[in-house]
Amino acid sequence: MRILVYTGKGGVGKTSVAAATAARLAARGQRTLVISTDAAHSLADALDRPLGPDPTPIAPNLWGVEVDSLREAERNWGSIQRWFANLLQWAKMNEVSAEELLVFPGLEELFSLLKIREFANSGEFDALVVDCAPTGETLRLLSYPATMTWWLEKIFPWKKKAIKFARPMVKMAAKGLELPSDDVIDAIELLCRHLAELQELLLNPAVTTVRIVLNPEKMVLAESRRSFTYLNLFGFTTDAIIVNRVLPAEAADGYLAQWRSIQARYDEEIQAAFAPLPILRVPMMQTEVVGLPMLALVAEAAFGEGDPGAILFEGRVEEVAKEEDGFVLYLAVGFAAKDEINLTQRGDELTVQVGWHKRKVILPRTLMGRPVLGAKFVGQRLRIRFGDRPAAAAAREEE
Numbered sequence: 306m307r308i309l310v311y312t313g314k315g316g317v318g319k320t321s322v323a324a325a326t327a328a329r330l331a332a333r334g335q336r337t338l339v340i341s342t343d344a345a346h347s348l349a350d351a352l353d354r355p356l357g358p359d360p361t362p363i364a365p366n367l368w369g370v371e372v373d374s375l376r377e378a379e380r381n382w383g384s385i386q387r388w389f390a391n392l393l394q395w396a397k398m399n400e401v402s403a404e405e406l407l408v409f410p411g412l413e414e415l416f417s418l419l420k421i422r423e424f425a426n427s428g429e430f431d432a433l434v435v436d437c438a439p440t441g442e443t444l445r446l447l448s449y450p451a452t453m454t455w456w457l458e459k460i461f462p463w464k465k466k467a468i469k470f471a472r473p474m475v476k477m478a479a480k481g482l483e484l485p486s487d488d489v490i491d492a493i494e495l496l497c498r499h500l501a502e503l504q505e506l507l508l509n510p511a512v513t514t515v516r517i518v519l520n521p522e523k524m525v526l527a528e529s530r531r532s533f534t535y536l537n538l539f540g541f542t543t544d545a546i547i548v549n550r551v552l553p554a555e556a557a558d559g560y561l562a563q564w565r566s567i568q569a570r571y572d573e574e575i576q577a578a579f580a581p582l583p584i585l586r587v588p589m590m591q592t593e594v595v596g597l598p599m600l601a602l603v604a605e606a607a608f609g610e611g612d613p614g615a616i617l618f619e620g621r622v623e624e625v626a627k628e629e630d631g632f633v634l635y636l637a638v639g640f641a642a643k644d645e646i647n648l649t650q651r652g653d654e655l656t657v658q659v660g661w662h663k664r665k666v667i668l669p670r671t672l673m674g675r676p677v678l679g680a681k682f683v684g685q686r687l688r689i690r691f692g693d694r695p696a697a698a699a700a701r702e703e704e
Contacts, residue, residue: 313518325603331367
């Protein structure tokens with residue numbers, strides 16, 4: 306089983322790239338399912354085929370599905386939600402308000418992601434290509450299973466026998482309050498188990514890798530860098546960057562000449578931001594990318610004759626760790642020179658310069674506000690050590 310997760314800022318063309326990848330995998334003989342978990346589905350438009358909530362045949366070895374988040378929410382959350390609704394009604398909250406409160410942010414999208422686990426376990430496919438929601442939503446959702454599992458286990462730590470014994474007494478003492486039934490407890494336990502399985506699947510670098518799709522533009526690049534840092538922080542493996550809609554050499558003159566110059570400048574920043582990850586480029590096509598023939602051209606541009614299902618980079622480019630001497634940021638650098646290291650910190654951005662090579666890193670919240678104490682090469686990685694935030698350091702001195 307191979308799972309490829311495509312994400313990126315809205316409008317960069319990640320759906321087209323995901324569909325192109327799936328079509329190429331299918332053409333190479335792998336039973337491939339391309340899945341849209343984005344609430345605003347556009348996968349059917351890219352494939353030029355109607356899709357539904359169940360796998361629909363597109364071509365030999367290729368199926369597509371647009372997950373119905375409402376249906377999945379009812380399957381996974383329905384009985385739990387009904388118990389919560391009764392609880393809120395017992396607390397004198399009107400029915401409309403109760404229903405709105407029980408749609409937790411990101412929950413329906415999370416249940417869409419649970420379909421990945423289901424399809425992976427079905428044995429019907431060799432590869433899953435996931436067209437995720439725009440980057441911000443994806444990061445929140447990909448990190449949700451661990452958070453949700455913890456939340457459910459802390460809120461519902463009861464055992465069936467204990468709750469069955471307590472149910473009649475609580476109902477009398479609380480004047481009608483019903484503790485969750487066995488069906489609700491079963492649903493909670495099943496949801497926790499499925500979330501844990503999904504988390505294990507997504508964090509297994511031998512199975513799942515993330516690919517960030519971007520355009521060579523300032524705002525898109527800034528969000529992509531931030532997303533890349535947080536994907537590393539949450540433990541996900543990114544194995545490629547795909548730069549989409551690159552203006553070809555023919556655009557060097559005329560109306561698009563300035564745009565091509567801008568893209569060339571940001572291409573250098575992309576190299577510096579994501580090295581040593583492989584950076585694949587897809588040119589701006591002459592017509593809209595709709596249908597299998599156009600998707601085949603996108604796949605050809607991105608992967609050439611290579612296997613799009615291969616793991617294109619192994620290991621983690623960035624890693625944050627808490628060690629004995631404080632918080633440490635490890636960077637896999639795309640250059641071997643060990644000249645003098647210069648570090649410049651500004652807000653959430655850290656600029657690392659080694660010799661003539663420069664790289665900008667977006668710091669996660671864990672490291673923001675912490676001063677850099679030093680840096681050195683350890684093996685093939687740069688180890689950057691951070692100190693305490695000024696307020697914390699001052700408080701310790703007072704003690």
